[in-house]
Amino acid sequence: MATKTDIPAAAKQPATLSKQEVLRYSRHLIMPEVGMDGQLKLKQAKVLCIGTGGLGAPLGLYLAAAGVGRIGLVDFDAVDFTNLQRQVLFGTSDVGRPKITAAADRLQNLNPEIQIDAYETHLTSENALDLFKDYDIIVDGTDNFPTRYLVNDACVLLGKPNVYGSIFRFEGQITIFGYQGGPCYRCLYPEPPPPGLVPSCAEGGVLGVLPGIVGTIQAAETLKLIIGKGDPLVGRLLLFDALAMKFRELKLRKNPECPVCGAHPTVTKLIDYAEFCGIRGEEAPSTVINIPEITPSDLKSRLDRGDDLYILDVREPHEYQICNLHGHLIPLGELARRVHELDSSREIVAHCRSGKRSAEAVQFLQQAGFRKIWNLKGGILAWSDEVDPSVPKY
Amino acid sequence: MAVKVIIPTPLRAYAGKQESVDVQAGTVGEALSALTGKFSDLKKHLFADDGRLRSFVNVYVNDEDIRYLQKDQTKVKEGDTISIVPSIAGGAHRR
Numbered sequence: 001m002a003t004k005t006d007i008p009a010a011a012k013q014p015a016t017l018s019k020q021e022v023l024r025y026s027r028h029l030i031m032p033e034v035g036m037d038g039q040l041k042l043k044q045a046k047v048l049c050i051g052t053g054g055l056g057a058p059l060g061l062y063l064a065a066a067g068v069g070r071i072g073l074v075d076f077d078a079v080d081f082t083n084l085q086r087q088v089l090f091g092t093s094d095v096g097r098p099k100i101t102a103a104a105d106r107l108q109n110l111n112p113e114i115q116i117d118a119y120e121t122h123l124t125s126e127n128a129l130d131l132f133k134d135y136d137i138i139v140d141g142t143d144n145f146p147t148r149y150l151v152n153d154a155c156v157l158l159g160k161p162n163v164y165g166s167i168f169r170f171e172g173q174i175t176i177f178g179y180q181g182g183p184c185y186r187c188l189y190p191e192p193p194p195p196g197l198v199p200s201c202a203e204g205g206v207l208g209v210l211p212g213i214v215g216t217i218q219a220a221e222t223l224k225l226i227i228g229k230g231d232p233l234v235g236r237l238l239l240f241d242a243l244a245m246k247f248r249e250l251k252l253r254k255n256p257e258c259p260v261c262g263a264h265p266t267v268t269k270l271i272d273y274a275e276f277c278g279i280r281g282e283e284a285p286s287t288v289i290n291i292p293e294i295t296p297s298d299l300k301s302r303l304d305r306g307d308d309l310y311i312l313d314v315r316e317p318h319e320y321q322i323c324n325l326h327g328h329l330i331p332l333g334e335l336a337r338r339v340h341e342l343d344s345s346r347e348i349v350a351h352c353r354s355g356k357r358s359a360e361a362v363q364f365l366q367q368a369g370f371r372k373i374w375n376l377k378g379g380i381l382a383w384s385d386e387v388d389p390s391v392p393k394y
Numbered sequence: 395m396a397v398k399v400i401i402p403t404p405l406r407a408y409a410g411k412q413e414s415v416d417v418q419a420g421t422v423g424e425a426l427s428a429l430t431g432k433f434s435d436l437k438k439h440l441f442a443d444d445g446r447l448r449s450f451v452n453v454y455v456n457d458e459d460i461r462y463l464q465k466d467q468t469k470v471k472e473g474d475t476i477s478i479v480p481s482i483a484g485g486a487h488r489r
Contacts, residue, residue, distance in 0.1 A: 143483060143484050144483050145483045166482050167482065168404055168482035171403045188452065188481075189450050189452070193480070193481065197438075204484065206484060237479070239479065249457060250457045250458075250479065251457050251458055252459075333407065
């Protein structure tokens with residue numbers, strides 16, 4: 001499928017390359033697939049990158065290096081230490097800086113010939129169409145379902161291609177949605193998973209190089225769309241497994257009944273995507289309410305007093321290795337079948353990393369008849385903040 | 395027919411940490427039943443309460459989406475590969 005791109009080359013003003021640019025892009029210029037025509041298309045192209053994290057980092061670097069004339073960046077976060085394992089746009093000295101500023105500085109330093117538009121904002125239903133309208137291609141490098149559906153719908157409504165990549169642990173998915181009326185994200189997945197079925201932090205994490213691989217594939221597809229060469233990754237879902245080191249390709253079809261890009265769309269404007277994804281507020285809603293809690297300081301006082309408290313750690317064994325409170329380890333997923341290891345006559349304090357999994361554990365144990373049980377509020381993170389700063393946070 | 399079901403990373407925890415599971419089945423529906431028969435924890439991740447495949451989980455026979463074949467009635471033959479492909483959003487997103 002050697003479809004030609006529909007990216008308008010802004011052909012009104014014939015661009016040229018300066019002597020300096022000819023030198024910079026010479027390895028593009030001497031290959032016929034790019035050449036002067038392709039490089040001028042790149043120079044006139046406008047690409048908006050949603051997110052400057054794991055996917056956005058390699059994407060931004062390669063688009064900037066390739067000479068994409070205008071690159072928009074949307075992010076609202078600040079760089080933290082946990083980002084540096086994979087977000088190669090940033091250095092240690094950037095920790096604490098807004099990602100958007102650090103990213104813009106890095107990309108502008110890489111290529112001063114291009115324009116970087118930095119938008120330090122959350123992408124919302126209110127601003128998405130306005131932000132997207134000036135760009136030819138949108139690249140989705142976000143990390144959550146509401147923003148992915150928002151990016152998809154906005155791209156479909158505006159008729160712009162959405163270069164999609166997403167990752168989990170060591171697996172990635174890549175495709176181009178909404179290209180020349182092709183399938184969109186909702187054709188692939190009509191609805192997001194309910195929050196309760198989204199993998200928890202116990203099952204999260206990502207191999208640092210994985211977003212590098214997926215993000216560079218997104219960059220390659222973006223550059224191909226701009227120069228109009230090759231077969232774009234349209235109608236094909238590329239799956240990558242870094243552990244097996246295998247790529248697989250599945251057919252991706254347009255759903256004629258798609259609510260946003262089908263023949264009779266029911267979604268004709270942007271909606272409330274947090275609500276659509278069943279999420280209220282910043283965090284996924286806790287399904288657990290009104291469970292007894294103990295603060296880290298109170299727990300410390302009681303332990304110091306010599307009270308007989310049984311510490312139950314419901315994290316995974318690999319998390320226990322990072323840091324622990326010398327608790328008895330029963331991962332949440334094993335609690336049901338290992339509940340006999342616990343003595344309901346003793347006072348039990350359950351904890352996890354942040355307090356969410358242990359809240360579920362407390363609720364489960366209450367239903368199992370345990371009465372003297374508390375959840376450590378804020379988990380081991382709060383313990384580190386309030387009681388013992390020598391406990392590492394992760 | 396012996397077919398291979400490829401388990402995606404997010405669901406491996408519910409399938410004995412295996413990357414793939416071989417089952418005997420004549421249709422996709424039979425293959426998924428055999429799978430959830432072996433690993434009951436998988437069931438709620440694949441099927442909604444009404445027994446239908448969840449809308450964030452797609453199933454492919456080789457490279458074809460069963461929604462565009464005969465859904466769970468899609469026939470499988472010896473050596474076919476069934477892929478379960480749920481939506482993933484991440485990132486290092488944590489809760």
